[in-house]
Amino acid sequence: MAQRANWQPPRSHTGSEPQINERAAHFLKALIERYIRDGQPVGSRTLSRDTGLDLSPATVRNVMADLEDMGLVSSPHTSAGRVPTVLGYRVFVDSLLTISPLEEVDVAQLRAEFASIDEVTALLDTASRMLSGVTQLAGVVMLPRHERDVFRQIELLPLTGTRVLAILVTGEGEVHNRIIHTDKTYSPAQLVEASNVLTEMFTGKDLRTVRRYLLEDIQQTYERMDAMMLHALQMAQRVMECAEHKDDLLVSGQTNLMEFDELASLERLKSLFNAFTEKREILHLLDRCIEADGVQIFIGNESGYELLDDCSLVTTTYRVEGEVLGVLGVIGPTRMNYQRVIPVVDVTARLLAAALKQH
Amino acid sequence: MAQRANWQPPRSHTGSEPQINERAAHFLKALIERYIRDGQPVGSRTLSRDTGLDLSPATVRNVMADLEDMGLVSSPHTSAGRVPTVLGYRVFVDSLLTISPLEEVDVAQLRAEFASIDEVTALLDTASRMLSGVTQLAGVVMLPRHERDVFRQIELLPLTGTRVLAILVTGEGEVHNRIIHTDKTYSPAQLVEASNVLTEMFTGKDLRTVRRYLLEDIQQTYERMDAMMLHALQMAQRVMECAEHKDDLLVSGQTNLMEFDELASLERLKSLFNAFTEKREILHLLDRCIEADGVQIFIGNESGYELLDDCSLVTTTYRVEGEVLGVLGVIGPTRMNYQRVIPVVDVTARLLAAALKQH
DNA sequence: TTTTAGCACTCTCAACTATCGAGTGCTAAT
């Protein structure tokens, strides 16, 4: 039940896809599946043997020539077999792929892994490890946006000088802390009072509301406030500034990518690994997936990021009660086992969502 | 002043080092310096040209044969030049190396980088990036142990069920938070009271003292306590359990290591990178450096960790007021520029210590 | 006794060649 992949085949990606007849499609599918398995260009002889259809290599060659004209396959050189192009993968993934859901036992095992975990960050971390562990690719998890988190309590503690440590507790036990600079020094008692004022004022509201209030309403009621209040709100503003940009990226299993010879160039790997530590570019890319419904796939250069040229990205959102919390997925070579990866990503997102919901 | 390297040459590492005469030492030094520069085996012709001494290649060859007998150099094959062995590097590093302190302008620049930073973790992160940036190797920073941190405040917040969010503030604005499970549910008011009791009880004491109290004294005064108190202390125990093992590792610039051909094998890199993400082994190794005074160096297999076989580790401790806080350093290929790396590690540790002292 | 020149020798590296095999495109026959 839970693990049925909600995969929508006919969502075309780069405009319209080439029209191919049934037999050609059959061969394309066979070719890509074979290529994904072996990583070797596939020749006409192999293909004529492989497919159920009883056709001679010569016939297959004719079909392949057609597929090549359509830009779905290409040959590395004259006397090698054919290899799928990005467009070929696209067609494969959009309309040829047969997704079989994960075994219920596997799902149960994954679910159990989540069950023993308490903290949100630990859950996300587990999800990322799970993705990379199961697929043997790199797993990525974009942390939930905190927009919708519920303000719960704020604590202000004096440090040396004009520095104040602010601790913001949201939702079910998320702690954000930050050091802010104030224009004057406050006594511990003053800070306690400010904390109390703010906590009372905002408890139970979500952060978006709080932020809006701080930015807009504060202007209007400006004159009517006493000094204490004003200072408290100014500090709150500083704190919220940071809570905004807290969304971050968890990556695991990077080193799995070293196993694939299509990525084996050190230069490639280096830029890829740098991207994983910089996180910025990957975050941008994942941000673009946040609106999509269901599993989304970027193949090769479709992402627009040169460093992912020989890679594919399979993502989906995870959500609680309809609200999108974040994006997770895997990054691997274009030649990855989509048939398996897609349901894994799908299920992981569902399980993560279910686990998060309990909090 | 601050940047004078406190490098103690005659600290022998693996027992006694071979006795070599002055001329041989001179050649060994020249050979290693050359090899570090070019990465190519060094031949007798080159060496006779390079060194100030006016000796023919033939003479150099005799000396090299001696050095080879002593196990200080080796030749990859008959007709290649010589390459330093681990033992050769050891001698070089222990007694041949001339350390020149960093330029004052460079030091000032690094100092400035630290100056603008507030939070402790950010400082450590900067140190790590600094190390990798300046040396073009991988920088590692072991986080300070929290043993000596001062207990400042504890906050207990109820979550769903019997879960309680504990927030512990130590020193100047370090926040540790953890979810603990209790045996029964507490009302918010009860938790507030417990927080107050604990905060009053422990504020100003260092964590080690607090922990000792929790483990020992608690037994003795057991009967005389009221229920509230007992519960509070039990929770405190749980919290302290975690604060102990919080010491962690920051790594940056891993990808720099991909540039070195001696590490270019994917297998090697993979195990190295895994070690960086696992952190466990590296932490163990750094732990062993914590007692040493001044810069410490592990060359090749000296570390005992197979995965560092072709690597060297240059570390030093950073301390505030005599108290060792942690260890930092760089990891790079055995063929690294020790002459430059050693002062960089040394200075970074001093600057970091100075920056930390301000808190 | 130390240093050096000379020389034969070893080994790597790069370039070149030959060969094999896989796979193709095209054409003509089925």
Add this chain to the structure above:
DNA sequence: ATTAGCACTCGATAGTTGAGAGTGCTAAAA
């Protein structure tokens, strides 16, 4: 529409060769 046949292309592999770098040894020179 499909297939067999055939010439052709290209990559991979192995073997060959020559150049170059560097060595160890020996005998002569300092």
